[in-house]
Amino acid sequence: MGVVLETVELTKYFGVVKAADGISVRVEEGELVGIIGPNGSGKTTFLNLITGYVRPARGSIWYRGKDITGLSPRVVTRMGIARSFQIPQLYGGLTVLENMLVALAIRAGRSGEFWRPLQEDARLEEAMQTLSEFGLEGAAAQGVSSLAEGERKLLDVALSFALKPRLLLLDEPTSGVSVKDKFEVMDRLVRVLKSSGVTTVFVEHDLDVVMRYAERVLVFQEGRVIADGPPGIVLSDAEVKSAIVGTG
Numbered sequence: 001m002g003v004v005l006e007t008v009e010l011t012k013y014f015g016v017v018k019a020a021d022g023i024s025v026r027v028e029e030g031e032l033v034g035i036i037g038p039n040g041s042g043k044t045t046f047l048n049l050i051t052g053y054v055r056p057a058r059g060s061i062w063y064r065g066k067d068i069t070g071l072s073p074r075v076v077t078r079m080g081i082a083r084s085f086q087i088p089q090l091y092g093g094l095t096v097l098e099n100m101l102v103a104l105a106i107r108a109g110r111s112g113e114f115w116r117p118l119q120e121d122a123r124l125e126e127a128m129q130t131l132s133e134f135g136l137e138g139a140a141a142q143g144v145s146s147l148a149e150g151e152r153k154l155l156d157v158a159l160s161f162a163l164k165p166r167l168l169l170l171d172e173p174t175s176g177v178s179v180k181d182k183f184e185v186m187d188r189l190v191r192v193l194k195s196s197g198v199t200t201v202f203v204e205h206d207l208d209v210v211m212r213y214a215e216r217v218l219v220f221q222e223g224r225v226i227a228d229g230p231p232g233i234v235l236s237d238a239e240v241k242s243a244i245v246g247t248g
C-alpha cells in the first residue's frame with residue numbers, strides 16, 4: 001500500500017467561478033473512489049487538473065511520490081495515469097476492435113495511424129482479450145457508431161484500461177446509459193477494475209451507483225471537497241444531502 005495520488009490545495013478559478021478551491025485529497029493504492037456533486041461543482045476540472053488539461057493557479061499534484069504539477073497530458077499519460085471523458089472519445093469510423101488496436105498502438109508509443117500493420121501480431125490477441133474482459137468480444141467487428149450507449153461507455157473505459165495505467169480516472173462512466181443498464185455496466189467495470197487492482201477515481205451523478213460501488217466518496221461543492229468517507233456515512237449526512245439535491 002502507498003499513496004498513489006495526492007493533491008495539495010489545488011486551486012483554479014475561471015473568472016469568478018471557483019472550479020477548484022483548495023482541494024487536498026489523498027488516494028491510496030487500490031482504492032475505488034467515487035466523486036459526486038452538483039453540476040458545475042468542479043468534478044471534471046479536478047480530473048483535468050490531475051491529467052494536465054488544466055493548469056492549477058496554486059497548489060500541487062503528486063503521483064506516486066513525484067510532483068506532476070503542470071506536466072502535459074501526454075507526459076502524465078506516459079507516467080501511468082489514464083482517463084476517460086464525460087463524452088466517449090472513440091474513432092467513429094472504426095470498429096470496436098480497430099479502436100482497441102489504436103489504443104494499443106498508442107500505448108506502444110506509435111501514432112494511432114500505425115495500428116493497421118499491427119493487426120497481425122500478438123496485439124490482436126491482447127486486443128480481443130481486453131475486449132472480452134469488458135464483455136465486448138461479440139461486438140469486435142461492429143462499427144462503434146452502431147453500439148448501444150452502455151457498450152460505448154464500456155469500450156471507452158476499456159481503451160483507457162488497455163494503457164495499463166496505475167491510476168484510472170473515469171468521468172461519468174454511466175452517463176447517458178439507461179437506468180436499467182447502469183448497474184450492468186458498473187458490475188462489469190468494477191469486476192475488471194478490482195481484479196486488476198488498478199486505483200480508480202470515478203465521477204458519477206447517480207447516487208445509487210456511488211452508494212453501491214464506491215468504497216469511498218468525495219463530495220464536491222463549488223470547487224471544494226465538503227465530505228470524504230464511506231458512502232454509507234457520507235451520503236446520509238444532512239449537509240451532503242442538501243448539497244447534492246437536484247443531482248442526476
Ligand SMILES: Nc1ncnc2c1ncn2[C@@H]1O[C@H](COP(=O)(O)OP(=O)(O)OP(=O)(O)O)[C@@H](O)[C@H]1O
Nearest residue numbers: 014017018019037038039040041042043044045046
Ligand atoms: N475551460 C473552462 N473555461 C471556463 N470555465 C470553465 C472551464 N471548465 C470548467 N469551467 C467552469 O468551472 C465550473 C466547474 O466545471 P466542471 O466541468 O468541473 O464541473 P462538473 O462538476 O464536472 O459539472 P457536470 O456535473 O456538469 O459535469 C463550471 O462553472 C464550469 O462552467
Ligand SMILES: [Mg+2]
Nearest residue numbers: 043044045086
Ligand atoms: Mg463534469
